[in-house]
Amino acid sequence: xxxxxxxxxxxxxxxxxxxxxxxxxxxxxxxxxxxxxxxxxxxxxxxxxxxxxxxxxxxxxxxxxxxxxxxxxxxxxxxxxxxxxxxxxxxxxxxxxxxxxxxxxxxxxxxxxxxxxxxxxxxxxxxxxxxxxxxxxxxxxxxxxxxxxxxxxxxxxxxxxxxxxxxxxxxxxxxxxxxxxxxxxxxxxxxxxxxxxxxxxxxxxxxxxxxxxxxxxxxxxxxxxxxxxxxxxxxxxxxxxxxxxxxxxxxxxxxxxxxxxxxxxxxxxxxxxxxxxxxxxxxxxxxxxxxxxxxxxxxxxxxxx
Amino acid sequence: xxxxxxxxxxxxxxxxxxxxxxxxxxxxxxxxxxxxxxxxxxxxxxxxxxxxxxxxxxxxxxxxxxxxxxxxxxxxxxxxxxxxxxxxxxxxxxxxxxxxxxxxxxxxxxxxxxxxxxxxxxxxxxxxxxxxxxxxxxxxxxxxxxxxxxxxxxxxxxxxxxxxxxxxxxxxxxxxxxxxxxxxxxxxxxxxxxxxxxxxxxxxxxxxxxxxxxxxxxxxxxxxxxxxxxxxxxxxxxxxxxxxxxxxxxxxxxxxxxxxxxxxxxxxxxxxxxxxxxxxxxxxxxxxxxxxxxxxxxxxxxxxxxxxxxxxxxxxxxxxxxxxxxxxxxxxxxxxxxxxxxxxxxxxxxxxxxxxxxxxxxxxxxxxxxxxxxxxxxxxxxxxxxxxxxxxxxxxxxxxxxxxxxxxxxxxxxxxxxxxxxxxxxxxxxxxxxxxxxxxxxxxxxxxxxxxxxxxxxxxxxxxxxxxxxxxxxxxxxxxxxxxxxxxxxxxxxxxxxx
Amino acid sequence: xxxxxxxxxxxxxxxxxxxxxxxxxxxxxxxxxxxxxxxxxxxxxxxxxxxxxxxxxxxxxxxxxxxxxxxxxxxxxxxxxxxxxxxxxxxxxxxxxxxxxxxxxxxxxxxxxxxxxxxxxxxxxxxxxxxxx
Numbered sequence: 001x002x003x004x005x006x007x008x009x010x011x012x013x014x015x016x017x018x019x020x021x022x023x024x025x026x027x028x029x030x031x032x033x034x035x036x037x038x039x040x041x042x043x044x045x046x047x048x049x050x051x052x053x054x055x056x057x058x059x060x061x062x063x064x065x066x067x068x069x070x071x072x073x074x075x076x077x078x079x080x081x082x083x084x085x086x087x088x089x090x091x092x093x094x095x096x097x098x099x100x101x102x103x104x105x106x107x108x109x110x111x112x113x114x115x116x117x118x119x120x121x122x123x124x125x126x127x128x129x130x131x132x133x134x135x136x137x138x139x140x141x142x143x144x145x146x147x148x149x150x151x152x153x154x155x156x157x158x159x160x161x162x163x164x165x166x167x168x169x170x171x172x173x174x175x176x177x178x179x180x181x182x183x184x185x186x187x188x189x190x191x192x193x194x195x196x197x198x199x200x201x202x203x204x205x206x207x208x209x210x211x212x213x214x215x216x217x218x219x220x221x222x223x224x225x226x227x228x229x230x231x232x233x234x235x236x237x238x239x240x241x242x243x244x245x246x247x248x249x250x251x252x253x254x255x256x257x258x259x260x261x262x263x264x265x266x267x268x269x270x271x272x273x274x275x276x277x278x279x280x281x282x283x284x285x286x287x288x289x290x291x292x293x294x295x296x297x298x299x300x301x302x303x304x305x
Numbered sequence: 306x307x308x309x310x311x312x313x314x315x316x317x318x319x320x321x322x323x324x325x326x327x328x329x330x331x332x333x334x335x336x337x338x339x340x341x342x343x344x345x346x347x348x349x350x351x352x353x354x355x356x357x358x359x360x361x362x363x364x365x366x367x368x369x370x371x372x373x374x375x376x377x378x379x380x381x382x383x384x385x386x387x388x389x390x391x392x393x394x395x396x397x398x399x400x401x402x403x404x405x406x407x408x409x410x411x412x413x414x415x416x417x418x419x420x421x422x423x424x425x426x427x428x429x430x431x432x433x434x435x436x437x438x439x440x441x442x443x444x445x446x447x448x449x450x451x452x453x454x455x456x457x458x459x460x461x462x463x464x465x466x467x468x469x470x471x472x473x474x475x476x477x478x479x480x481x482x483x484x485x486x487x488x489x490x491x492x493x494x495x496x497x498x499x500x501x502x503x504x505x506x507x508x509x510x511x512x513x514x515x516x517x518x519x520x521x522x523x524x525x526x527x528x529x530x531x532x533x534x535x536x537x538x539x540x541x542x543x544x545x546x547x548x549x550x551x552x553x554x555x556x557x558x559x560x561x562x563x564x565x566x567x568x569x570x571x572x573x574x575x576x577x578x579x580x581x582x583x584x585x586x587x588x589x590x591x592x593x594x595x596x597x598x599x600x601x602x603x604x605x606x607x608x609x610x611x612x613x614x615x616x617x618x619x620x621x622x623x624x625x626x627x628x629x630x631x632x633x634x635x636x637x638x639x640x641x642x643x644x645x646x647x648x649x650x651x652x653x654x655x656x657x658x659x660x661x662x663x664x665x666x667x668x669x670x671x672x673x674x675x676x677x678x679x680x681x682x683x684x685x686x687x688x689x690x691x692x693x694x695x696x697x698x699x700x701x702x703x704x705x706x707x708x709x710x711x712x713x714x715x716x717x718x719x720x721x722x723x724x725x726x727x728x729x730x731x732x733x734x735x736x737x738x739x740x741x742x743x744x745x746x747x748x749x750x751x752x753x754x755x756x757x758x759x760x761x762x763x764x765x766x767x768x769x770x771x772x773x774x775x776x777x778x779x780x781x782x783x784x785x786x787x788x789x790x791x792x793x794x795x796x797x798x799x800x801x802x803x804x
Numbered sequence: 805x806x807x808x809x810x811x812x813x814x815x816x817x818x819x820x821x822x823x824x825x826x827x828x829x830x831x832x833x834x835x836x837x838x839x840x841x842x843x844x845x846x847x848x849x850x851x852x853x854x855x856x857x858x859x860x861x862x863x864x865x866x867x868x869x870x871x872x873x874x875x876x877x878x879x880x881x882x883x884x885x886x887x888x889x890x891x892x893x894x895x896x897x898x899x900x901x902x903x904x905x906x907x908x909x910x911x912x913x914x915x916x917x918x919x920x921x922x923x924x925x926x927x928x929x930x931x932x933x934x935x936x937x
Binding site for chain 1: 807808810811812814815817818819822823825826829830833834855858859860861862863865867868869870871872873875876877878879881883884885886887888889891892895896898899900902903905906907909910913916917919921922925926929
Binding site: 441445448451452455459464465467468470471474475478479482485486489490492493498 | 915
């Protein structure tokens with residue numbers, strides 16, 4: 001009995017609700033791991049420092065010389081480039097002239113930059129959405145909880161975090177969030193829907209909505225966010241939007257490439273429902289960006305959506 | 306309306322579409338089947354396109370959207386592009402089939418879907434880089450290529466693979482930074498982004514003698530960016546770690562195809578935006594020639610020193626990239642043709658070698674040190690034969706694909722005496738070195754585990770998919786090696802049409 | 805030399821962009837901490853965007869948003885192409901940054917350090933353990 005006193009003591013403590021066995025074990029393993037890690041790190045630091053003294057100095061000096069020469073050459077090059085801000089630079093040629101003067105007529109969009117990236121040069125923008133998609137899949141691949149990426153200590157901490165949030169913790173944050181979040185969403189939606197009429201568009205509006213989702217998740221905890229936004233919704237929504245994007249742009253490329261008539265009406269420039277495919281594309285891009293931003297945030301903080 | 310003209314557009318969008326749809330598929334097997342079927346469809350379409358453009362000797366443009374060339378995006382396809390797309394689909398298909406078991410074993414089941422998303426997207430991005438006629442589009446798809454290739458390396462999820470990914474990512478991003486800077490400067494002096502119009506304005510600038518110095522720097526920056534991304538000799542440090550720690554199918558595709566897609570873009574830049582004569586006058590070809598020679602020798606020497614077989618193959622890739630850049634550095638049409646020929650030969654041989662090594666690792670003691678692969682060829686004779694064929698092709702023995710490319714490199718170097726002498730000496734030296742670093746592993750895999758008792762141990766269970774992939778690789782390699790004249794002809798027409 | 809000086813005073817956007825590019829480049833080469841390395845990369849990207857967007861600027865012209873009912877004139881607006889390209893570029897840069905930071909996070913979980921030198925030493929030890937069990 002006496003030998004096991006330490007263990008029993010912990011057990012009684014656990015029955016009394018003072019501490020849980022899990023957390024005791026966790027605490028011990030955490031200490032052990034930190035001690036082990038510290039030892040290894042000291043050793044590694046020692047070796048790294050020794051390496052640094054012998055090799056690094058020369059390397060650093062070479063790097064600095066290379067960089068300075070490189071900057072010098074680039075500055076010399078840039079000094080021979082056309083002066084910035086002149087209207088008669090080679091950049092301002094027939095290409096930009098047509099974008100500016102015929103943009104409204106040909107794309108139906110008042111915001112000429114929107115018209116340019118979503119109609120004249122839409123293939124780039126398709127690639128850009130794919131880059132975003134790729135990035136979020138990569139982040140999920142790396143940080144989503146799985147067999148190789150599991151850490152009981154971290155999970156425990158996250159759980160404690162959630163519990164604090166479900167109890168009456170962070171009152172000020174919750175109150176302010178309740179006030180602000182509807183306006184954030186409203187503003188984001190406004191920016192997306194007016195992407196072809198005023199500065200803004202899918203990317204900026206989507207980022208605003210994503211920020212709103214992040215604020216909600218920080219204030220109310222992930223459990224509450226999961227009621228309307230889980231990993232499944234994330235997958236389905238972003239895949240659907242990307243597919244709509246893919247098909248509608250595919251249609252317009254197909255008709256354009258084969259010199260067929262595009263049957264999508266342009267509408268009257270200046271109205272909300274105008275500018276052909278730009279408005280739906282902006283909405284799709286906005287949703288993708290919002291999902292992506294929130295997805296990246298929650299993979300980083302919690303390892304899952 | 307000509308449906309064949311839609312093929313480049315269809316192939317890119319089909320691959321991208323497959324990538325997006327794969328996220329909805331939970332099962333790794335289904336995702337793989339989707340990817341394979343998409344590859345087959347794109348391969349067939351590319352073959353039709355190749356036949357069409359080759360018989361008609363035509364290079365056509367496809368408008369991406371309703372606006373003509375200086376305003377909208379464009380794709381451009383000729384025999385060369387079609388042949389490369391065909392090559393990419395074939396190698397991709399066979400590497401995935403051959404590495405199937407290892408993908409299943411080394412990547413967690415719930416992440417296999419993600420792995421195939423990346424495969425589809427990287428395939429689409431490579432096709433877009435080959436076909437696009439717009440510099441900025443090329444940049445965007447280069448970035449997709451970068452991120453996806455990093456994802457393919459890290460899919461195995463071990464400590465060393467993450468370090469290797471970080472190294473690969475930093476180098477690649479440095480390269481893309483240079484490329485973007487050069488595109489920005491090129492845009493600022495010409496005001497164009499499409500290759501056809503760029504060529505026109507650069508010709509005007511050249512004849513007026515304006516902006517001569519910036520033009521040189523722009524070409525140099527672009528070339529350095531591509532060289533960093535494709536692992537030319539002083540920038541090759543990212544390759545060994547990455548190929549060693551990635552799963553076999555990834556290594557095969559990264560070294561066989563992804564590096565090559567950047568080089569193709571460089572060749573396209575040299576023909577469709579600048580002219581090869583202009584590059585030669587700026588002496589950038591001499592730099593590439595020199596670096597290529599260095600890569601050939603040093604890559605082989607490093608491979609000779611290496612004990613881990615996948616690292617050895619990575620260094621051998623460095624040497625082969627050296628051959629390709631040497632071909633570009635000769636600075637004539639013939640040199641570029643030889644470089645393209647080497648791209649094809651190396652893609653076939655190196656993908657075969659990586660697949661075979663993966664299989665041998667699988668059947669033997671599950672460690673990839675040379676001496677642990679002992680007797681692996683007896684356990685799976687097809688793997689042993691595949692290794693032999695792959696190494697013969699890399700060394701450049703007649704009958705195999707690698708021979709033709711080396712022959713043409715030597716012929717192309719007749720352009721100037723100095724280049725000829727150095728190219729002949731270095732090619733000969735490099736071939737001997739290649740043979741030297743392939744001999745120890747070949748002996749190892751065919752010899753018994755213990756020298757004395759001569760016991761070869763039991764045969765491993767035959768893997769149908771692996772046997773199919775290796776046989777197909779060997780057959781294609783021999784086919785290319787025996788009929789290289791046709792391929793040279795296609796490449797020749799393709800290069801002439803790009804002028 | 806006078807040419808250079810005139811350039812530095814007149815084209816401060818371009819000069820600043822190139823100097824920023826150099827700072828980012830040096831950061832990338834010299835920093836040992838991985839997060840700082842990636843910040844260096846980000847600075848490099850941003851420098852290129854500054855350079856690109858300064859190409860589209862025309863003194864005295866406004867943002868390219870037309871007014872309904874009026875004919876849009878090229879002599880009124882700045883060049884929209886660089887703005888569009890930078891928009892694309894920024895998204896690419898965001899994605900790359902997210903990916904690289906995720907990699908760094910995974911690495912930290914595995915090795916407990918952000919210093920590249922230390923990680924390389926630890927990795928070497930691991931490999932030696934692997935090869936002589």
